[in-house]
Amino acid sequence: MQNGYMTDTISAIATPIGSGGVSIIRISGAKAFEIIDKLFSVKNIVPNRIYHGNIIENGEKLDDVIVLPFKSPNSYTGEDVIEIQCHGGVYITNKILDLTIKSGARLAQKGEYTKRAFLNGKMDLSQAEAVLDLIQAPTEKFASSTAKNLFGKLSLEISNIRHEIMELLSKIVAAVDFPEDVKEPEYSYIENTIENILEKINKILSFSKSSNVFRQGVKIVLAGRPNVGKSSLFNALLNLDRAIVTDIAGTTRDCLQETLDIDGIPVTIIDTAGIREGENINKVEAIGIDYSKKYQQEADLILFLYALNDGFTQEDERIFETIKDKNYIKIAAKSDLTNNKDESSVCISLKTGDNLDILKEKIKASVINQNLTEVEFITNKRQQKCLEETKNALINALIGAQNRQIQDLISIDVKSALMFISEVSGEVVTDEILNNIFDNFCIGK
Ligand SMILES: Nc1nc2c(ncn2[C@@H]2O[C@H](COP(=O)(O)OP(=O)(O)OP(=O)(O)O)[C@@H](O)[C@H]2O)c(=O)[nH]1
Ligand SMILES: [Mg+2]
Structure with a gap:
């Protein structure tokens, strides 16, 4: 963490910029109350109340606002926080933000509120990431799954796994360090414990593909x-x-x-x-055709069309050859222009709307198939990588136990498994990882 980073008082607009009913400016840090005291018509405000008054600049009323004060640690960031709800105009919102900066705050960086909430122990890293997911959630289903993480679903499971690894490690290490006093755990105990933990990790990872589909969507x-x-x-x-x-x-x-949102x-x-x-x-x-080829290679599903009235020409065949190893639906179009039939394709007419419903059902089935099941644990790529590394370290430890390796050596792998699992929730995390995560947030969150 940068020096002085957390001691600054920060300010930013928390709502989208534009004309709207209300905009919110949020100040967080030790000077939050001091700053609002300089700007607000009501003086000496106390937390857990709602105040109505004016923002004053050089003795002039600037806007009619609502002020919500929160006292550390009972706030989103865990610090003193002041929320100013002003009228939702671009000019007035920026003007009030400007006044908070002139009164001693600095402009918040991307995701800095949530980063502070994490660093102050208000939430763990997987919950902070769930905040980002929720803001960016493209569909209702993804939003509701990721909201479960915000309320700690993934954190709780990770914390249980971490606890089990820690317990295993302490049993092994105690016997290594105090061989006279502490009996070495049975190898069968080590094996069973690791197998149990691996089962839990595999369960979370089994939803990775679906999580990624939810997050990135499907390209047709x-x-x-x-x-x-x-x-x-x-x-x-x-x-x-x-x-x-x-x-x-x-x-x-x-x-x-x-x-589109399909289920x-x-x-x-x-x-x-x-x-x-x-x-x-x-x-x-020609450039357009090059793009077409590129997009076709990246597609999760290709809708391949040919004109039924022209028949399946050599040119159709040539294009079909390039996509036939991908996931595709073959469509015979313009069925209204001919009596030709093609059993191997969905024959549609956009003129009459014939079979369009059947095609839509097929597309939906294909999209959902790629998504397999209900997603119990939503994870992101970072979390999946940490879990994979935890798993690999545990598998090494398991092989060690099966080969009756000395337990001092097994403990090395169990220790690295503990490090990797701790990265998911953020107990062990570097500045670089944190910056990567919070850089994806917007300013004001
Ligand atoms: N009769 C009939 N005409 C159709 C049908 N579907 C499309 N057409 C016509 O076929 C012509 C070409 O349609 P487009 O949708 O532009 O074809 P496209 O594959 O996008 O063509 P490019 O952009 O040139 O690659 C238009 O005149 C459409 O009105 C159909 O089901 N029946
Ligand atoms: Mg076209």
């Missing part, structure tokens, strides 16, 4: 030749006239992206330029 990419109806389908799925549709082959150049999973749908080769392709379309 439309692919196929020009003019087969990709943009038309894109618009139909979004229920929006988003992409330009014409009968000119090569209409779409740039990749267009929109998001709580954030889904990004990407419309791409139709892929073709030949001499009448200009530079712009």
